[in-house]
Amino acid sequence: MPDKKMLRDFVETKTQSLKIMVVGDVMLDKYYYGEVTRISPEAPVPINRITVQKETLGGAANVAHNLALLGAVTSIGGYVGDDYHGQALFDKFTARGIDYRGLVHNGAPTTTKLRIIGGHQQMLRLDFEETAPVGGQYAARLMSYIDLRIEEGLDAIILSDYNKGALTPELMKHTIAAAHEAGIPVIIDPKGSDWDKYNGADYLTPNLREISRILPYEIKNSDEDVIKAGRYAMEKYSLKNIIITRSEAGLSLITPDNVVHIPTIAREVFDVSGAGDTVIAVMALALAGGLNPEDGAYLANTAASVVVGKLGTYAVSRQELSQAVDEAE
DSSP: OOOHHHHHHIIIIIGGGOEEEEEEOEEEEEEEEEEEEEEOSSSSSEEEEEEEEEEEEEEHHHHHHHHHHTTOEEEEEEEEOSSHHHHHHHHHHHHTTOEEEEEEEOSSOOOEEEEEEETTEEEEEEEEOOOSOOOHHHHHHHHHHHHHHHHHOOSEEEEEOOSSSSSOHHHHHHHHHHHHHTTOOEEEEOOSSOOGGGTTOSEEOOBHHHHHTTOSSOOOSSHHHHHHHHHHHHHHTTOSEEEEEOGGGOEEEEOSSOEEEEOOOOOOOSOOTTHHHHHHHHHHHHHHTTOOHHHHHHHHHHHHHHHTTSSSSOOOOHHHHHHHHHHOO
């Protein structure tokens, strides 16, 4: 068990001086909550009377949201559309003190996920998006901004990949090389099966399903299989370290010299949406602030335990994380 006082002091006092940039697939999450009491006379579908509407930061934007709520000096880069959803993102970034000068209008719609929920049951999801890889002048503008932020000074860079086209191999290679030249760690949340573009990352944070996509064999949620999968990925893609999130089994930190399995913290699970965003945000903060990787992984796991107890995309605050550290057994 890590030193709780040390972790609590870190959360409460040291995160506010850390400068972290998030680059990736920026999204807006919209929720329509209602209640279903009858079937439509027009078609055999339920009628959902909407009682609450909510918009939250999603994808890479949710990673930035977590960082901002935890006190970090946060900036974000990616692509948005010149539309209502893009303006909604700008307004939310402004309200949370997140520097969004790195967001580039690329002519596509702002990636948006709209969920319709009746009671506690998701009934339908509507996606507004284009997923073609973004290149040309738009990618050049984003890479120029990344270079500017590195020159101004950063403590860590997070690359949040949702496979929506922002994190192309060219952009990833450029960012990892520029960050490493400046001595800045790069932490990546991967997606898909093309992991060649993550080559050289300091930390990768896949879940069990994501790492299974790059393996030539099936994997079980056991310590032995997870270690084997992690070592395979580290060797194949020249990864320095890997953190595998394992749902009810917690997470595993695999480094060149060590393996640490951190069990999940017992809480009622309502929604796992955004838990991976929280893990990578807190781990980046920990590394940027000088915590050892084991303490960072423990803190990230504790933060994720708060998020899964909430309904919908959720970002954990500094106060909530400090309290969760106190309550953890």
